[in-house]
Amino acid sequence: MVYLAGPGHGGPALVAAGYLEGTYSEVYPRVGQDERGLRQLFRQFSAPGGIPSHVSVTTPGSIHEGGELGYVLVHAFGAVMDNPDLIALAVVGDGEAETAPLEGSWKGISFLNPERDGAVLPILHLNGAKISGPTVLARKDPGEVRALLTGHGYEVIEVEGDDLPGMHHRFAAALAHAWGKIRAIQAAARGGEWDGSRPRWPLIILRTPKGWTGPESVDGVRVTGTWRSHQVPLSGVKGNEEHLRVLETWLRSYRPEELFDDDGAPTAIVRSANPDGALRMSANLHANGGLLTRDLDVPDFRDYAIAVSHPGAGRAESTRKLGELMRDLYRDNPDRFRLFCPDETNSNRLGAVFEASDRGFAERTDPDDVGISRNGRVMEVLSEHNCHGWLEGYTLTGRHGWFATYEAFAMVSASQTVQHAKWLEEAEKIPWRAKVPSLNILLTSTAWRNDHNGFSHQGPGLIQNVITQRGTVGRVYFPPDANCLLSVADHCLRSRSYLNLVVIDKQPQLQWLPIEQAIDHCARGAGVWSWAGTDDGSADPDIVLACAGDVVTMETVAAAAILREHLPHFRTRVVNVVDLMTLTRRKDHPHGMDETRFKELFTDHVDVVFAFHGYPGAVHQLVHGRPDADRFRVRGFIEEGTTTTPFDMVVRNRASRYHLVMDALNNARRTPPGASDLKAWCQQRLAEHETYVIEHLEDMPDIREWVLGDWADQG
Structure with missing residues (x-):
């Protein structure tokens, strides 16, 4: 007892x-x-x-x-x-x-x-x-x-x-x-x-x-x-x-x-x-x-990878691949792995787990019920408090799992997230406390892609809570595609006594990296995507375009493509961040980059236009103390939202590809010929978008169907 x-x-x-x-x-x-x-x-x-x-x-x-x-x-x-x-x-x-x-x-x-x-x-x-x-x-x-x-x-x-x-x-x-x-x-x-x-x-x-x-x-x-x-x-x-x-x-x-x-x-x-x-x-x-924890039998996540011929050429629902991995975790670990989700497992594209287990339910069942039985071990109850708390009790007694929820509703149980982090932080100081499986939280149905919902479903606030936890515990990941998600998930499943927050949307999204490159990218936590920019490394770029988060990554790569097309001699460097905590100084977080690595990515004097999934202040908080931190210009969620199209969400929050292009030109080390014309073109495109989306109730075709051209080379 x-x-x-x-x-x-x-x-x-x-x-x-x-x-x-x-x-x-x-x-x-x-x-x-x-x-x-x-x-x-x-x-x-x-x-x-x-x-x-x-x-x-x-x-x-x-x-x-x-x-x-x-x-x-x-x-x-x-x-x-x-x-x-x-x-x-x-x-x-x-x-x-x-x-x-x-x-x-x-x-x-x-x-x-x-x-x-x-x-x-x-x-x-x-x-x-x-x-x-x-x-x-x-x-x-x-x-x-x-x-x-x-x-x-x-x-x-x-x-x-x-x-x-x-x-x-x-x-x-x-x-x-x-x-x-x-x-x-x-x-x-x-x-x-x-x-x-x-x-x-x-x-x-x-x-x-x-x-x-x-x-x-x-x-x-x-x-x-x-x-x-x-x-x-x-x-x-x-x-x-x-x-x-x-x-x-x-x-x-x-x-x-x-x-x-x-x-x-x-x-x-x-x-x-x-x-x-x-x-x-x-x-x-x-x-x-x-003391009772047994390692999970984790299948090789590479077996679930999506083939990527070149970056941004095709779309997929990334979380489906995580669902397939979880399905096999259920099969291989029948007594020590569970998914806890508030009635949203299928909605979050994790439904492959039902190939291995029903939903657990001890009350009566009806003939019309699907995938519900007393023997089920997928835990669905429409209560973030129950799901979060059940997973806490489950991991603290030595078992493994995930809590998956809509991003905005993670704030319902945010106090539990903070309290669990505090428990882990204090346990780190007590030698007789053995490390327990990490608490893994997946946020999907994110602020940027709640197309048929509204403002109430648009809120990335839990990110703020987690980045303030001690570096011994808090981890925040923004995998930009399915292969990066698989690599991050594998790490989280094997980790101990962390609070792992993983943020990625469930909607079809562009896929960027083949699996081996994704593994390397996630291990580093951040890296230059040389195929996306025009910076060959021979000299400092005119601007650094950085991003963390799937939707804003697409907008950043699209902005770089616009600059390449219109101003081919304008030097852009694209940096994608998967592990948000790498932005901090090493003395502030064990994942923080050392000064040399930070300079390799962001230089120490070139302005950085940073497109961020969450509230812009989070990035400013994390880069505090870095060389000339004021050069970071962050675009992110600024509490603008409604029931609208995906692209209209980034426009409303001034984080669209066109806003990023104008920011790049306004903050570059030099003003290239043609900059004024390109800024005017961006303003025109934004005006066209505003008219089109109201009349047609969807994004413009060239936005909706945008992919990165075949010119993108893996490098």
Whole structure:
């Protein structure tokens, strides 16, 4: 059993339990089981150089940061998928139960398979209050709460009271009943006695007073049973003798003399309650999932490559190739790989996975359903919170997967992305934490190509969140075509303890690089596409045209082609960036280019017109500290959008090929003959576009069907 503490400041209980089990002293020898160790245990709590008041990455036995509020159940469900022997006991605080993610996560039992998966035992702890007021579920009629959870499909077990030791006995009986019910469900399913219907899994509602066993009143004001006990009930112990007396009385009520010997070590009766080794919850191997991680059996991604005779000659839906790779990952890894996607697997062109697995679903199915069964392992639920959280629990316990979603809707679960990154960042500092499979996020249906949707579907904000994470964790990739996507995906699947964000659209797009060149390009993270520009390397170019992102890469290459055609002696260098973090300085990120490499690509004095998939400020942030960083002129998404054509999106955001050509001419080291005429021509083309798209409801044919000419040589 692994324990997940949802309530925020529940750290003391789990740290204390780990200490009494002996695990804490094993992983932190300085906190020994003696008086000196006890003092260290107490002094480090919520103090500089110590540990948080939350159940955090520093707490043995934990995979969940208590206080994230809303994610405890999704982490629990993810932890038990393909983990048949594990029970995840998840305590849900009644304040936490008011959050949207938690409200949506009760439905996790609709996706568990008792033959193959473990079980989740939720404990909804209703103690009546949050920081400064009552909680909704605690004030509801108990029958309504019971009906709510019964309606979700649970067998509700209720425990209530404030009497000791009666509550301990009743709660122990409730746990025993729940455990027995779980094991009976699993035994029937695994013994061939299951009819295939969704089991009614147990859930415990625990009602206790807020601040139970603490001081009933302080300074004549009631504390126990009120919101006041959520705070520090005795804030004046350093200078108020009465507060100090009440505190001593309170602490002595736990009878420490029965629990610790004269040396400060737990007594024999305390130690006798502890299981051995990894059976201790604080030593559970699933809570240090890197110890259980097995490498994926990853097929050779080269086998899925698209043949590219020359750059930009043909189109393909790049994510389909990733779907084919995932299909074979499912076949070759039936117990340690899953795709999590909010009802968009086919839409995102990943549907090849259904050749290997159905969608998992434990509720009833209808004859009209396609690819849905209780044995399915493709996880689709229309909730980014569930998909993201399930994958977190899945990877933290040692398995591998992807979360794929529409780009704009990744912001729904952005807080989870940030919190998971923080967990990985802190785990990096803790030597006993083994590295876990990376959290891989695929963003598709991007801002630039939501043709039939609208402004609500146009938002690349998650990129901003990830680039601000520490370099030990954050990775952002913009593969420009299918072969680069395959190379990047292979790297992500094999990596450990990273947050990998991969951004590429699902629509048909030009393909640029043969597979071996794609591999080399992705390994470098960025490179000069000599076949796209007119720079032969003998002298500095007049302008550098840089790009990161599939659509803006096409616009950049098209801009370079226009300049080549109209101004053949104007020297352009085209630089494509796959690994966004290579733009940073090496001291800021391990992927950052050294100064020599950066100069080879961007020079140290030529202006750079940079077409970027996301918000322009991201590039400015990343190149800060580079030589003459002000020479970078970035075009990207500037919150202009609507339901419109693909090319109109780049026009509205001033990132079209024509805008890039004009930027290049305006910022070049020299003004070539014919520059004014070319800028006028670009303005004319933009005016023609505006008229055409309104009249014909599609882009102009020469834009819509544009490919790079046969003159493009691989070089």
